[in-house]
Every structure is written in C-alpha cells, then in structure tokens.
Amino acid sequence: MERRHAVVTGASSGIGAATVRTLVREHGMRVTAVARRADRLAALAEETGCDVVVADITSDADVERLASEMAQPVHVLVNNAGGAIGWEHVAESSLEAWSRQYEVNVVGTVRVTQALIPALRASGSGDIVVVTSTAGIEPYENGAGYVAAKHAESAMVRTLRLEMTGQGVRVIEIAPGMVRTDEFSLTRFAGDQASADAVYAGIEPLVAEDIADAIGWSVTRPHHVNVDRLVIRPREQGSATKTVRRATAPN
Numbered sequence: 001m002e003r004r005h006a007v008v009t010g011a012s013s014g015i016g017a018a019t020v021r022t023l024v025r026e027h028g029m030r031v032t033a034v035a036r037r038a039d040r041l042a043a044l045a046e047e048t049g050c051d052v053v054v055a056d057i058t059s060d061a062d063v064e065r066l067a068s069e070m071a072q073p074v075h076v077l078v079n080n081a082g083g084a085i086g087w088e089h090v091a092e093s094s095l096e097a098w099s100r101q102y103e104v105n106v107v108g109t110v111r112v113t114q115a116l117i118p119a120l121r122a123s124g125s126g127d128i129v130v131v132t133s134t135a136g137i138e139p140y141e142n143g144a145g146y147v148a149a150k151h152a153e154s155a156m157v158r159t160l161r162l163e164m165t166g167q168g169v170r171v172i173e174i175a176p177g178m179v180r181t182d183e184f185s186l187t188r189f190a191g192d193q194a195s196a197d198a199v200y201a202g203i204e205p206l207v208a209e210d211i212a213d214a215i216g217w218s219v220t221r222p223h224h225v226n227v228d229r230l231v232i233r234p235r236e237q238g239s240a241t242k243t244v245r246r247a248t249a250p251n
C-alpha cells in the first residue's frame with residue numbers, strides 16, 4: 001500500500017510537533033513539517049526523519065514555495081498553525097491583535113489549504129484537517145479576538161466541507177479546549193509565565209499528544225468515514241466558562 005504523505009503546519013512546537021511524531025511513529029506516514037523556525041524543524045527532522053519546509057503561512061511567497069517544494073502526492077494536510085494574542089475586553093482591545101489573529105488563524109489556513117487542494121485532490125484520498133478550538137464554538141470574556149477568529153475558521157471549515165463533497169477529500173475539524181503547551185498561553189499573555197501557568201492551575205489539562213492522537217485517529221479511519229468535528233476538553237472543563245479546579249471554588 002502507498003505510504004501516505006502528510007503536511008503539518010505550526011510544526012515547530014506543541015500540537016504540531018506532537019502530530020508530526022504521531023503520524024510518523026504511530027501511523028508510518030511520510031511527513032513534511034512546516035513552520036517559521038528552522039532550528040526547531042531541523043531538530044524535529046533529526047528526531048523523526050520528517051521532511052521540513054521553513055515557511056510563514058501569512059506569506060504568499062512562502063506558501064507558493066511550500067506547494068512547489070513539498071514531496072508529491074499529498075494525502076493529508078493538518079492546518080495547525082494559529083494562536084491567541086492578548087487577554088482583554090472588547091472595549092479596550094487592540095485592533096492590531098484582532099487583525100493578526102484573523103490573519104494567522106483564518107487567512108493563513110485558507111492560504112495553505114488553497115495552495116495544497118490540487119495535490120490533495122490528485123492523491124485520490126485527501127484529508128484536510130483544521131485544528132480550530134472550543135473558542136470556535138462558544139465565547140468567553142477577554143478572548144473576543146481569538147473567539148471571533150476561531151468562529152470564522154470553523155465557519156470556513158464547514159463551508160469547505162460542503163464545497164469538497166464528492167471530490168474524494170475529507171474535511172475534518174478538531175476543536176480542542178484547554179491544552180497545556182509550552183507556547184499557547186505564554187504567547188497570549190505576552191510572555192507572562194505566571195498568567196500562563198494560572199490558566200491550567202488545579203486541573204489536569206490536555207497535552208499536545210492528546211490532540212495528536214485524535215488527529216491520527218481521524219485520518220486513519222476508512223476513507224468513506226468523515227469525522228466532521230471532534231470537540232475535546234479536559235475532564236474538569238465543562239465549558240469555556242466552567243472549569244472546576246482542585247483547592248479552589250468552581251468558577
């Protein structure tokens with residue numbers, strides 16, 4: 001059987017790096033890891049044997065180069081790159097942060113997806129995975145720029161599924177809740193480690209490998225099975241606004 005080839009964005013850390021490891025080790029795929037940081041990709045290549053392309057998904061030129069440099073065919077695209085910036089009420093929020101979050105989470109995902117759709121169609125059994133967020137399902141205070149971007153990204157995914165129906169390409173949304181990674185909350189809180197740590201205090205959050213496991217499972221179902229959307233939260237997170245923490249009152 002042909003060895004499937006997956007392209008994973010945002011692969012230098014967190015869910016992306018874990019997904020590269022899972023697809024290579026658990027599922028025997030050839031993987032192209034995509035991110036901006038060449039040193040991290042080189043280490044991941046050394047560790048897993050993945051191919052790498054250094055690229056910024058917000059750059060037209062970089063994504064064009066990705067599409068021309070990557071190995072062919074492409075069976076799986078995992079759109080993982082994205083992130084949250086800032087923690088503020090709408091009334092005081094940074095317009096620059098709104099734009100940046102839309103650019104990275106929505107436009108960047110569309111840019112990569114558009115560039116790779118021909119290769120995914122050509123594979124005859126393509127998969128487009130988009131890692132959105134529970135922020136794409138329900139709002140929470142202080143997160144509106146990210147919540148809005150993730151709602152938009154989720155709407156794009158559901159539209160894309162309608163448009164791809166009948167073309168042999170599955171469209172799969174993975175919507176994680178609280179996942180403790182080295183960078184997600186640290187970026188959101190502009191490098192404030194104490195604030196980042198407080199997000200996960202008193203609970204056992206998800207880890208990147210939990211999401212990588214779900215991605216690996218979704219793309220290895222028989223190809224007539226389309227997992228439309230998986231919503232995955234830590235057990236103690238009942239919703240975006242209800243997390244029960246040990247040794248603290250429920251909030």
Ligand code: 8X3
Nearest residue numbers: 133134135176177178
């Ligand atoms: C990350 C989950 O809860 O920070 O996408 O919105 S959350």
